[in-house]
Amino acid sequence: MSIGKIKEFDIKNGTWSAYIERMEMYFKVNNVKSELHLPTLIATVGDEAYELITNLTSPKKPSELTYDEIVTLVKDHLQPAPSVLAERYRFRQKRQGSECLSDYVAELKKAARFCKFESALNDNLRDQFVCGIKSDEIRQRLFAEDDDLSFTNAVKKATTLEAAIKDSAAVDVSAGTANNVGTTAGADAVHAINAAGDRRINTSGYGGRGGNRTRGARGRGGSPWRSAGGGAHHCGGCGGSGHTYQTCKFRSYECSRYRRMGHLRRVCPELMTEKSRADQTNFHQLCGKTDKDKVDELPLEPLQEEDFHHLCLRDYPLVRIPVSVNNRILSMEVDTGAAAACISSETYDTYFRDIPLLPPATNFTFYDGTPLNPVGMIKPKVRYGVTEKELELFVIKDGKYPIIGRHWLTELKTGIAELVDCHNLSVGSTNVQLNNNIKMLCDRYKELFEGGLGRYTGGKATLRLRPGTVPVFHRARPLPYALRARVDAELDAMLRDGIIESVDCSDWASRWYR
Known part of the structure; x- marks a missing residue:
């Protein structure tokens, strides 16, 4: 009685080398003689695989070849030798994803099968393993090891650290849950300020969005949350409700901010502590109002990651120009939205107190109408470049930077105000009045503004074909009758512009409409 069973080979999903290895073990355990190896293989390989073998050995029959020749022939067909460079490239791209370290090691070994590292296999596996680990903390610990660290020891140390981090996160969460049980009244008292009678605002450090949240212990692995109004707990791993931390699928995830295992970034205790410190002042100012406006408490909602589209106005510095005002150089901010030039009362007291103030000739309004x-x-002597005039300068209480508006920009001939009038479009007319500089450019390159398509004049373009290329002539696709007039008009326009040209016959033809 034979030991074991060999099934038919699946050409689509099976691996020929693995199938042959099992076949040879079957020969060994059942003491199959070498002259029976080929008949046994043909008898068990199946109809589809036998047909492939017959096609590969044609015109000979499979029985005319040896067992080793059949195995090599099928292997070369189903498993051709891959490129070593390509396999090594794929190996170097291997990084740990959501899988654990054990699965990552198995994937690395699988990727290194055809890399032909030979004696350097363990060194390459070790290097890629350390570089591809997802946890920065584990990688830093491995970097601190000696240079003779082997691949086996690196895997052993990394898996030990991974297990320790997970256990530490679980312990911290358990401690946070225990500390959170008896703090319902105390936490509400600490994080609430009675500003108007019975109105209580819970400030947990998240701005107006977190008015209903109370945090428990600040464990490194994250702690469960509960709402201030009731006893419903929220998971410390993801912030959601309806499940406990022990059953949360994010327990094995790593925080993308502080690389702590056991929770997501949006519920990271350390990140929440930072936000709480930054927002506490604003919250107490909000809660300290004495008016009767009611501040609604918002329900629990998931935290946002970050405002990736945050516009920092400090990245755009002020545009200033130096202007001489009564022989004093002022660096004035250019503001084409302002009609007049202005300085603050502090600037006036510092530099122009000797000039008496005159009653203002006009009043101004802000953008919102205030x-x-x-x-x-005052009317000082103002000089910019070679232009010097006596112009009006308005003094504003509590102002900041000196501002030069359109009045001074135009009178001092700075050239900035002229940019606004670069293109002057007259109402009801299509004529465009350009200034002298742009008109000169248009006259110099008038062929660019004549309309229509341009023409490349840099040289003659050539199409290079492979030697022995045979011309291909495709039959034209049929065109619906309703579109023929429009297509004919477009073809006539292309012919008129010189894009295409008419020929009597051609060896080449694409599938154009007819």
């Missing part, structure tokens, strides 16, 4: 009444105005 009135702005100047303290007064």
Whole structure:
């Protein structure tokens, strides 16, 4: 009686080398003689695989070849030798994803099968293992090891550290849950300020969005949350409800901010502590109002990651130009939205107290329509470049930077105001009045503005074909009758512009419509 069973080989999903290895073990355990290896293989390989063998050995029959020749022939057909460079490239791209370290090691060994590292296999496995680990903490610990660290020891140390991090996170969460049980009244008292009678606002450090949250212990692995109004617990691993931390699928995830195992970034205790410190001042100011406006408490909602589209205005510095005002150089901010030039009352007291203030000739308004009444105005001598004039300068209480508006920009001939009038479009007319500089450019390169398509004049383009290429002539696709007039008009336009040209016959033809 034979030991074991060999099934038919699956050409689509099976691996020929693995099938042959099992076949040879079957020969060994059942003491099959060498002259019976080929008949046994043909008898068990199946109809589909036998047909492939017959096609590969044609015109000979499979029985005319040896067992080793059949195995090599099928292997070369189903498993051709891959490129070593390509396999090594794929090996170097291997990084740990959501799988554990044990699965990552198995994937690395699988990727290194055809890399032909030979004696350097363990060194390459060790290097790629350390570089591809997802946890920065484990990688840093491995970097601290000696240079003679082997691949086996690196895997052993890394898996030990991974297990220790997971256990530490579980312990921290358990401690946070225990500390959170008896703090319902105390936490609400600490994080609430009675600003108007019975109105209580819970400030847990998340701005107006977190008015209903109370945090428990600040464990490294994250702690369960509960709402201030009831006893419903929220998972410390993801912040969701309806399940406990012990059953949360994110227990094995790593925080992307501090690389702590056991929770997501949106519920990271250390990140929440930072936000709490930054927002606490604003919250107490909000809660300290004495008006009767009610501040609604918002329900629990998931935290946002980050405002990736945050616009920092400090990246755009002010545009200033130096202007001489009564022989004093002022660095004035260019503001084409302002009609006049302005300085603050502090600047006036520092540099121009000897000039008496005159009553302002006009009043100003902000963008939202709020009135702005100047303290007064002066008429100093202003010089920019070679232009010198006596112009009005308005003094604004509590102002900041000196501002130069359209009045001074135009009178001092700075050239900035002229940019606004670069293209002057007259109403009801298509004529465009350009300034002299742009008109000169248009006259110099008038062929670019004549309309229509341009023509490449850099040289003659050539199409290079492979030697022995045979011309291909495709039959034209049929065109619906309703579109023929439009297509004919477009072809006539292309012919008129010189894009295409008419020929009597051609060896080449694409599938154009007819």
